[in-house]
Structures are given as structure tokens and as C-alpha cells.
Amino acid sequence: MKGMVYRKRLGKGRYTLQMAPMVDVVFLLLIFFLVASKIxxxxxxxxxxxPGDGRxxxxxxxxxxxxxxxxxxxxxxxxxxxxxxxxxxxxGGDPFRTLTxxxxxxxxxxxxxxxxxxxxxxxxxxxxxxxxxxxxxxxxVVFREPRRDAETx
Amino acid sequence: xxxxxxxxxRPEINIIPMVDVVFQLIIFFLVATQVxxxxxxxxxxxxxxxxxEEIKKDEETPLIINVVKPEVDKVRPYVVMGNRFNIxxxxxxxxxxxxxxxxxxxDMPILRIRADKDSQFKEIQEALIACRDIEIWKIRLSAIKxxx
Numbered sequence: 631m632k633g634m635v636y637r638k639r640l641g642k643g644r645y646t647l648q649m650a651p652m653v654d655v656v657f658l659l660l661i662f663f664l665v666a667s668k669i670x671x672x673x674x675x676x677x678x679x680x681p682g683d684g685r686x687x688x689x690x691x692x693x694x695x696x697x698x699x700x701x702x703x704x705x706x707x708x709x710x711x712x713x714x715x716x717x718x719x720x721x722g723g724d725p726f727r728t729l730t731x732x733x734x735x736x737x738x739x740x741x742x743x744x745x746x747x748x749x750x751x752x753x754x755x756x757x758x759x760x761x762x763x764x765x766x767x768x769x770x771v772v773f774r775e776p777r778r779d780a781e782t783x
Numbered sequence: 784x785x786x787x788x789x790x791x792x793r794p795e796i797n798i799i800p801m802v803d804v805v806f807q808l809i810i811f812f813l814v815a816t817q818v819x820x821x822x823x824x825x826x827x828x829x830x831x832x833x834x835x836e837e838i839k840k841d842e843e844t845p846l847i848i849n850v851v852k853p854e855v856d857k858v859r860p861y862v863v864m865g866n867r868f869n870i871x872x873x874x875x876x877x878x879x880x881x882x883x884x885x886x887x888x889x890d891m892p893i894l895r896i897r898a899d900k901d902s903q904f905k906e907i908q909e910a911l912i913a914c915r916d917i918e919i920w921k922i923r924l925s926a927i928k929x930x931x
Contacts, residue, residue, distance in 0.1 A: 647798050663813070674835035675895060675923035702904070749905030753850070753898040756907065757830035757926050764834035776908040 676760040678771045695742035695769055700729065700759050702747035709752050714759075726758045733766035741766075746774035827851055827899035835926040838895075844923070845884055848873070850898035850906050860906050870906075874913045881917040891918050897925040 698717060705711040714725035721728040733741075743763050745756060763771050827849060849862035859867035868876060886892055894914050898907055907924070914922060 652802065671927050673829065673838060673897075673925050674832075674928045675838050675925045676832070676835050678922050678924055679920055747904050749903060749908075751904040752900065753902045753904065753907065754830040754900035756904055757832050757900070757924065760924060760926075761832040761834050764832075764836070773908055773911055775912065776905050 676757070676764060676771070678760065678773060696737075696740050697742050697744065698733075698736070698768075699744045699746060702745075702751045702755055702759070704748045704751055709750055712747075712751060712755050726755075726762060729759065730762040730765055733762050733768065736766070738763070738766040738768040741768045742770045742772065743768045744772050744774055749776065826855055827897065828901075829897060829925050829927045830900040831929045832926040833929050835928055838923070844892050844895045846877075846880070846892070847895045847897055848910055850896065850902045850910065852899040852901040853903065854901070855899075860902065861910065870909045870913065873910065874916060877913050877917050884917070884919075891920070893921045893923055894919045895923045895925060 701715045701718075703713040703715070705713055712725070714721045714729055716729060716732055721732075733743075743759075745759055747756070760771060846863065851860050851862060853860070856867060859869045859872070861868040861870070861873045863873065863876060866876075881891075884892055896907060896910060911922065914920075
């Protein structure tokens, strides 16, 4: 009898929230977004600066750093392999490993590294040079300006 | 008697409209997040490296230049805010936005370049010149940190 009384009271203008269908919908939404979303790896970045020119001179402290030049040259049409040279010297073996060890051996805190290369060198190799420079804590990394048609390497 | 009647009508929180509003908010934020994500989503695969630095909050840039590989678009490789540009169009775009890019102190922000691992060096060099023309000196080149 007590139960009956309770039901009667509920029926008097009160209504209950149906939780089960709501939970169903929430789970469906959750699963949909889990499946639809693409998990992206966290992005990081390398620091690099730009060289100055006549119109836009760089601040003077840049010139006090020791200048080191890395040049990349494509060895095949597809650009899958590159030749790496450090201050004009072509690096042998695994060139990027050699580059890293050379930079690590030098004093990176006093170094200005200029990255130069063939116009069609792939960015993945540029990132590898930046990786080596970052590992050696090179003070400043700059990119060389693009060469114009009249210029020869 | 009067007091008793008032006590019978107890105030209740109506849950259903609240759930409606919550769902509306969820859907709004989901759509809004998607719009913002598009700026860094330009069909590209970033290079991987061991030592890139985490992007700090204060180095978040108001402008990101995406560079796609030649197979995707050789003529207009730059993607900024969902628009494709060639280098001349990019320079014009940056010049037009120069004033709005300035930070509160008057300095220009650090600009981030997200280049596909198979994009070409010359495209980065050209983009950097376009940045220099609007007095942006510091850039960040995005990469994915390789796990050891």
C-alpha cells in the first residue's frame, strides 16, 4: 500500500527525467567523435632568424658571432639523398651524424649557422640540420637568401 | 491553511531545457574548434626531429604560414588562413596585414612556418623574405618531436 501512495504522489504534476536514452545518446556522440577525430602529435618548433640586407639591417650583436655555413646539395633528381658540406668541406659517411658531432665539438654558444642549399632540397633535410644545430646549442641559425638566376653557386 | 498550500508546491529545477542548452553549447564549441584547427591543417606532413622546442604560450603567433609539397600545389604552395597563395600574393597579403600583426609594444610577432617535409627549401626562403619585408625577423619552423 505504501508503494501505491508514492506512485500517486509522483503522478501529481511531477515528472521524472528518463536517463537511459540520454546516456545512450551521449555515448553515441562520444563514440562518434572518438572515431571521427584524428589524434595529432604535439607540434614543436625550431628557432631561426632572418639575415639582414641593406634595407633591413640586423641588430649589431649578430656580427660578433662566428660564422659557420652549411650547404645542402641534391644528389638525385627525386631529392632523396643530399650532400652536406660544412664551411665548404663535404662531409663523408653519414653526413648529418658527422655534422652533428662537428657542431657538438665546436662552441655553439658563439656560433651563427647559415643554412644554404639547392632550391629544391627537401625541408626534411633542413629540419635535420636544424636538429643538429639545436643539439649543439648554436646561438643563431639563419637561412641564406634565395639565389637569383644570374647568381651561380 | 494558506501556509500549508504554499509548502506543497515545492520549486524544482527543470533539467530538460538545461540539457538542451548544454548540448547546444557542446555542439557550438565543437564547430568553433574545427574552424580554428583549419589554420594548421593544410594536408601536410611535418618533418620529424629530435630536438625541436615546445611552442610556448607567449610565442603563439597570430599568423601561421603553411607550405605544401609540390605534388599538392606547385603554383600556390602557401596556405594562410585557409587561402592558397603564390609568393607574390603572400607578400601582398602580409603587407596588408602588417599593422594588425603588430604586438602591443609595437614589435612584430614571431611567425611560424609549417612546411611539409617534402616541400622545397626555396619556398621557405621566399616566405622568409616576405616576412623580412614586413620586419618579422624571428621565425619558428614546425616539426614533430621524434620519440627515442
